[in-house]
Amino acid sequence: MNDLLTYQLKDLKLSGIIKTLESRNEEALKNSLSYMEFFEMLINDEVLNRQNNNNIKRINKARFPQHKTLEEYNFNYQPSINKRFIYNLATCEFVRKKENVVFIGPPGTGKSHLSIALGLKAISQGYKVLFTTVNEMLGVHSESSIIN
Template sequence: MDASMLKNLRNLKLSGVIKTLEIRNEQAIKEKLSYIEFLELLIDDEISSRKENSYKKRTQKAHFPAFKTLEEYDFNFQSSLNRQEIYNLATCEYICKKENIVFIGPPGTGKTHLAISLGIKALQQGYKVLFTTVSEMMNILFESKADNSYHQIIKSLNIIYLQTY
């Protein structure tokens, strides 16, 4: 790949193509791919790269205190929990319906684990998530009232809000 092409790919923000161009070119030569097939591979690589980068950025911005998956949750520990209901929540249908989820219970019952795991499921489906405590959120909102950024904060919070009590 020459410097001019690399510069053009960078200007077009095609980092996924940059990563795989040489490998895909070798593949195209070996497998005698058509120009269209070669281009399709590069486009697929770019899409995959963007999805992966988006997921990584959204995961960092979610501020999860730990990485906990639904598959790791021990439903035997909390026998009163309806497993099917939790798995239904993992489809993220409640987001489309604009419904809220609140986990209430004593410490150590798995509320945070479930909130994080549902947040991760939402991230995997392309949603933005913010994990925070109620007190942190209240502080942010009170401070935003003082500096007149309240409406901007509310607008930026047009994301899934996970909290536990």
């Protein structure tokens, strides 16, 4: 790739194309792709790169204390949790309907795990997420601040 083209792609903020242009060019030559097919591949690479970058930014802004997924959650350990219901929540239909979901229960039952996992699913669907606890939302920092 020549310097002028690299400069122009950077100027246009097309970093996804910069990353894949050489390999896509080789692929296009090898497979005798049309200009339009080649262009479609480059644009698709750029779109995927931007989506990935946006997801990374949203994950960082969400302030998850750790990375947890639904696939990692052991539904056998907590049989009172309806797996089908949780996976239905992962579709984020409740967000589109502007409904709230609150997990309550004793420590160690998987509330945070499921919240993080559902938050990651929401991010992958383009939503912005903020992970917080009830104490953080209420501004409670210690037992003494509750009493006061």
